[in-house]
Amino acid sequence: MFRTALRNVLAHKTRLLMTVLAVMLGVAFVSGTLVFTNSISEASERASAKGFTAVDVSVTPDWDEDKSDDEQTKLTPDLLDRADRTEGAAFAIGSVTSSVALADKDGKPVGNGWQVAGGNYWGTDDPRYPMAEGHAPKGGDEVAIDSKTAERHGYKVGDKVRMSVDGPVLTPTVSGIFTTDDGAVDAGGSLSLFDTATAQKLFGEPGEYDEIIVKAESGVSQDALMSALGASLPKDSVEMQTGAELASDQAAMIARSMDSLKQTLLVAAGISLFVGTFLIANTFTMLVAQRTKELALMRAVGASRRQVTRSVLFEAFVVGTIAAVTGLVAGVGIGAGLRSLMNSFGANFADGPLVVSSGTVVAALAVGVLITMLAAWLPARRAAKIPPVAAMNSVHAQATTKSLVLRNTLGSLITAAGVAVVLAATTIDKATTAQGPMALGAFLVIIGVFVLTPLLSRPLIAAAAPVLRVFGVSGKLARQNAVRNPRRTAATASALMIGLTLITAMTVAAVGVQKAINKMAADSVKADYVVSMSNFGYLSPDVAEKLAGVDGVTASSPLRNGWATVEDTDESLTGVTGSALGQLTDLPVKDGVSEVDGTRVVVDEKTAEEHGWKAGSEFTVTYDDDQEQRLTVAGIYEANELFRGIMLDLPTLSPHMEDAADQQVMVKMADGTSDAAKDSLRAALGDSPAIKVQDKQDLSDEIAKTITLMLNILYGLLGMAVIVAVLGVVNTLAMSVFERSQEIGMLRAIGLNRKGVKRMVRLESLVISLFGAALGIGLGVFFGWAAGELVGAEVATYELVLPWDRIGVFVLLAAVVGVLAALWPARRAARLNMLSAIKAE
Template sequence: MFRTALRNVLAHKARLLMTVLAVMLGVAFVSGTLVFTNTISDAYQRSSAKGFDQVDVAVEAKYQESKGDRLGRTPELTRAELDRSAHVPGAASAIGVVRGFTAIAGKDGKLIGDGFQSQGGNYWGTDDPRYPLKEGAAPHGRDQVAIDSETARRTGYKVGDTLRLSVDGPVLTPKVTGVFTTDDGNVAAGGSLALFDTATAQKLFGKPGTYDEIDVRAKAGTSQAALKAQLDRALPAGKTETTTGRQLADDQARMISASMSGLRQGLLVFAGIALFVGTFIIANTFTMLVAQRTRELALLRAVGASRRQVTRSVLIEAFVVGAVAAVTGLVAGVGIGAGLRSLMGSLGATVPDGPLAITPGTVATALAVGVLVTMLAAWLPGRRAARIPPVAAMSSVHAKATTKSLVLRNTLGALFSAAGVAVVLAATTMDGSDGQAPMGVGAVLLIIGVFILTPLLSRPLIAAAAPLLRAFGVSGRLARQNSVRNPRRTAATASALMIGLTLITGMTVMAGSLQRSIDKMASAAIRADYVVSMANGNSLSPEVGRKLAATEGVTATSPLRNAPSRIGGETEYLTGVDGSAIAKLTDLKVDEGAFTVAGSRVAVDDKTAKSHGWKAGSAFTVSYEDGRRQRLTVAGVYEGNEMIRGIMLDNATLTPHVKDPADMQVMVKTAGGASSAAKDRLTEALGSNPAIKVQDKKDISNSIAQMFTLMLNMLYGLLAMAVIVAVLGVINTLAMSVFERSQEIGMLRAIGLDRRGIKRMVRLESLVISLFGGVLGIGLGVFFGWAAGELLGTRMATYELVLPWARMAVFLLLAAAVGVLAALWPVRRAARLNMLQAIKSE
């Protein structure tokens, strides 16, 4: 039986090739998705990672909680704490750490990294153990800087070159004096690190004479715990807190894991889809293969093979095919994962650098899908075929699906579908995150239900195409009959395409709706032509607002200055604006009172007003950062949104109470409206600063929607593989259908249907099956997109459902193209059949 199984594998080379391709693509789909998702996840994780090899104990300032009207604050670590740390028993050395955002412009003038990945710090002394110099010397003074070796490699900067950088002030042009190596995760993931001498770093980052952290190394023989205990005794109680390097590493690992959980879960969903579609196409292929060999297996039974031997021969064949396909599929999957990452870069998505992540789990999953799934897929039909009596099987009298089994299948499908729809509809009435899990469960139930019901749905939906098929005469009528002859096979073939198009359509509906909602929010809330902000989201120097106000063509500006305060014993952030200009720069709907911001009169968004029970005319007492108190009056209540909200008061009132004024953004209105010339003037007025973004309304919308666009591009790339798998599924179905119907095709040729008519029949059959899957997928995708939008609408007041008719038409054309492409080889095979040999075939 073993030799028989191997001969069967090699005897039908075309069938072997098709089967191997089906399994290989299924494995490639799964392994490519896993490689891609692990690579992206690891890259983002590396961007958050930080080495603690040079830290035995870290000393940080302890946050002082808010009490009464006193705001919470973080004390400063001074030289005194540094000296104490360096001289405690067991300490070998202590380094004062200063860090902050530093934007480096490449030789093309563009920002290196992606804002939050562009970091700066201090180089300690002439020999900093954290950053070994690869070449050059340590920086000294404001005009010198050292950069990491990866940034030097990516940008081409060398020792002696002058580069442009900015912290939060004007552009600096220091000389590169050194290039160092580092294990900083931001650098490994594509960011940059610039180091100044300590005094310069403290001045640039607004921390003169103070440090963000003190890193202490232990002497040989001193444990981290012992050093920590010594530091706790030596440093001021209540002002500082100490953490061992081991604890820092553990805390960071947990923090990274928590921050990555959302992205990892989202990417694992894609991997699950890949596994489902890959498993599905493999099972479908082997079900058809074994069904075709029913007579052959029956003959083995007739000459003395037992049921177990027949089933075992099928499993051996499946093992050989699965093993070969799994290895080739894994290799192909690695290439696909790398290709998807490159595709994201070409689409403009920002992804951190990093190597391809090929984990043992990916290899094991690929082999399991290729071998185990293939064997499982072959075992069920092989066992079923082995149980059919040999005489009945050789006479083609084997039993088809009974009425009872069909009723059971349709009942289960209806129950799953009804439960899925009910759960999804219930989830749309919930609030935001509370409805996410129920909606996911409902979506899974509905897809399973539709999948089970697909054979039942195939008859009416394909029958709806009958009027169009009649236009093709006999070929069209035969194509329709062939499409519904075996509903389970037709449904199984269409389902792979259905799943892919469901996800693509659903995400496209959501992305289009979100983009429209964000555009609406920006246009409805902002009259300003431009919004200026830091590239990493940090605060701007007040000097930026002053420079913009003095720029030619600018008619109105207003900084948005955030400052903490205490109201009713709770911390509340105030938003300082230019009271005389804010009405010209915003267009906010006022629910009560008037939008007046001047003196002690403030404007409050509706949610904040509701939480405090305020109305127009209400008065409240605020405690500022400096401890001063003032009585403010609510002049008006406006409808806030994700872009503008909070308590607005005049900067002339707020700024005297703020220790270090800083602006989150500056709104700008120009005489001629938004234009490339106006944008260039603003950029030049700020010194073409790489740390500062000048954005118009469209730029703002695109930056907010960037994450959704990134996810959509990822989905398109991943599900493009599902479409490829679906094409192969249709090819397999048609090729095997042609093989089974060889005698029938020969008879049609004999009674007058020419080769062209045979080709048209097979081509139309493929087209109908693909369009059937496409219609189901687009319909489900629209439903899921609507449901997800209803859930999102509870948090976004401007959400509006947008149906992308043009893209859905493209998706339907894509499904049709799948059918046309998939029919190429089966059509040629059918047309080349010799009618006499086909009629005599059994």
């Protein structure tokens, strides 16, 4: 039986290739994902470990929530000196760090947002950063930059550079270029170092450090040094970690940051495998149907049911093994390609070798073999159940009425349960809580519809009859062929259905989110420009003052963030210029008026509800400086992503803030938006590389760019599922042509020419593909609506938007899939010799 099964595999090389391709794509994607994530994780871990080679023990302040900022422990020169004199310490360095935006020679920011950093160069010879060229920076007019940034952007010693910490522009001279093993720099970021006094002035407070780095003497372990430091430093007010612990923590953080990407890629790979399962099951179902007489003869000469089942499963094992091995090899290439692709998009992962772990090899082999054997098990079991006499009398075993009723009942129950779970999930307030039930419901709906697809195929394909009549006999035959075997048609169409379901759902939800954000900006912001930091940090208060003095500015206001305690609850405060608020915003007021002046404030609806406030209510607020003040609610407004919390006048809030910092600044111009107005605002800020000046369209485009990028990546990932679906259509049609050789030969004999045969096969493929598209787009719109309900609970301006243009593209894509998939089977059918085909068994 095993020899017979092996001969059957090798005797049908084309069928073997198509099935292997379907499994191989899924396995390649899984193994490629594992290779990609393991490689960049290990490279990042190595880079982070190198970054701590000069650190044996790190000393940082121990933050006490019960103390004010003035009472917190400070890392002073005295503590630094005590650390330096500790027994076993070779030296101690005081470190100051922050974010610094550095511009290239065209004035554009370098690096990748959070990866642009600044710090201090210690003395004239910093062991952390060996100087490759020039000398250590001295004074506020000199800076040292890392060698990779210098190489990327063409900077040399003596060049002037433009940079910014929190808004105002600095133009120091490059005094030196140093080398570093910092993983962020390797990944495309930048590191700029000032002398210690300048760094303290720019990033914190003079005479204070963010961290004390201690290097051990030769022969002294990190643990021994940390114990010695614990005895010489105030252990109850500082925290200490060894360099090994820091490297381990950063490696764990890198691994966690990779989890989301890894899960997304694996989900896409799983979808491809799920779709491939339909193809494999369909292939083995047709294979068993074509070999019914052969298997029945084996049963008649003594083969048992178990032997028949095992022979089919052995074929699946051979196919799965070949696919798993080739998929693993292809996956290594995909892993390398993904890293190059991500780097071209600006991800800039750390360099390192490709990592093919034993876990990746085991996963690839297990996925390929198990998925294939699982998909083949049901056809094998069905074949073994056919009585030998019945099988010899009929090549096709028709499904019984009982089995069809059972299938349709089961499919209806699963679909109904899935719809109920999805609808229940839409009523959950928190989107994070609803994600699990939503995913479960969607899975049940897809499985239920797949089970019901044979029942749905007849009425939906019959709806295409008027169009198919235009093609005469070929169109009529194509429709009849498409519904002749509903199960086969269902399995073929379902592969395409799943891919289009996910693509449509994501598109519907993403378009709705984009429109909600646009509506939010249009409805609540009357300002012409919003000014903010490009790295999402806080602006210096100087920025708001400079913008207010620009010619043409009629109104401006910073959004100054703070916190306070109200009735033992921490509440967010936003300081604004009360007199300009009405000119810059259009808050939807639910109660009272949107007037902010003195002790009169406006509060968002949720906060007011939690405290039981209404217009005219009074409450006591305790600021961070422990000062109390009585405030009055002038109005209650509907919150959105831009405005929420308690909004009060700047003169009321600012005296209670030790370090004032603004999230953004809103600006209204006399003549509205224009290139000249934007240029004047940027010029007032010295064309700072750290600052973004955006109008409403810029804000919308920035968000749209992010959403579009995410969609394109997901489209690319789900494209694998579509490719597998195409293979499924090709495989099904090719085997169907082989199965109907006699019928096609007879049609040729009675007058249907080769062109008519080709048209018949192409139309059959087109109908099946469009049937899958109809189901997929319908389910996708439903899931997109459900996901939108979750978004709507968080974003008040969200509303369902059906992107008819993109839906039209998806339908066209399905039609193209159908036409392309039929090219080879149609050509094969047309080239059949009619006499040989009529005589064929």
